[in-house]
Amino acid sequence: MDRSPLITHLAWGEMKVEGLAPGKDFVLYPGGGKPWDWNEHGTRHDPGIQPGDVQRLLEHGCTVVVLSQGMDLRLKTMPESLILLREAEVAVHVEETREAASLYNRLAAEHEAVGGLFHSTC
Numbered sequence: 574m575d576r577s578p579l580i581t582h583l584a585w586g587e588m589k590v591e592g593l594a595p596g597k598d599f600v601l602y603p604g605g606g607k608p609w610d611w612n613e614h615g616t617r618h619d620p621g622i623q624p625g626d627v628q629r630l631l632e633h634g635c636t637v638v639v640l641s642q643g644m645d646l647r648l649k650t651m652p653e654s655l656i657l658l659r660e661a662e663v664a665v666h667v668e669e670t671r672e673a674a675s676l677y678n679r680l681a682a683e684h685e686a687v688g689g690l691f692h693s694t695c
Contacts, residue, residue: 575604577681577688580674585644588674588693600626601677602633602688609690618695621649624657626690631657635688637664637680641673647695
């Protein structure tokens with residue numbers, strides 16, 4: 574199994590991830606990741622992270638998922654997204670972005686099949 578890439582830098586509006594160009598928001602999973610395009614599934618701060626956003630993590634074999642709430646906790650998660658993860662028997666953690674990144678990196682370093690959605694601003 575491929576290891577999930579580590580987050581090497583996190584600041585307001587800026588993230589650096591192993592093997593990826595710097596960006597603001599990321600979708601990360603075992604073996605890689607990509608910038609998180611909120612327009613793809615209609616994600617907004619409210620109602621929040623969409624089922625389509627977490628579906629991509631399931632498609633990459635994640636058994637643990639970390640969802641960030643933003644630096645100011647403004648990003649919500651739709652209940653349907655959490656239900657989808659629970660039904661797939663995936664452990665899910667919803668945390669403030671700095672806490673989410675720390676937890677994600679720890680799980681990645683332990684070679685867990687961890688994925689995450691990270692929002693580096695509000």
